[in-house]
Amino acid sequence: MSEASTNKPSLIAYTVTGSDEKSYFNRIGAAWPNSKGGFQLRLFATPVNGEIVLLPPKERVPAEPAEE
Template sequence: MARTNTKPDNQQPNAPEFLAWHVTDKGEKSFWNKVGAAWRHRDGKGYTLQLEVVPINGRIVLRQPLDEPNGGDGQNESGRA
């Protein structure tokens, strides 16, 4: 997810603490599509949620990012949610 880097050039932007997923159920399968990300506020009392799209149905789930080399987008039958 794109985010404007407001840190000095020698520092990397913070990775999101959570990824936002739009989940729709079709029969016995759930389909997961990444729609945004969330970053913790500096004071630790909240999050900023940045959505790239706004779904009109289904649900939005926030999950910690996984270190998966294949990206993990799309259909998921691993039991998330």
Template sequence: MEQRNADAADVGVKNRRPTFIAYQVRDGNDQASYWDRVGVAWSNRDGGYTVQLHSIPLSGRIVLSRPKARDEA
């Protein structure tokens, strides 16, 4: 029963724009940070988030940022 409810909630995610873009942020040697897009996240009705990662960073940190017009996918 739980699995079916989770699947039903995921169906709506495919047709919505993401709430956040997930970036891997790594600090560089020259005090610059490198931001690589690694996924997206959608808000759920219960206040939580569904996160879909396209890759899993081995170092650095993951930052969720609101999408800009050019970032929406």
């Protein structure tokens, strides 16, 4: 298994659809840093418009326990 598939990605790849009023970000892949200062990009889909947006992953906030 490659190093990229075992570590958390540095960037998430999205394609953006919709209009200026309402945009939808659809996750299509991820990117990991490589040893030469670049990134390895793994895509699970290819956007029809050819545009990919790379953003840092969102921090996941743990859910608070429900009150009983």
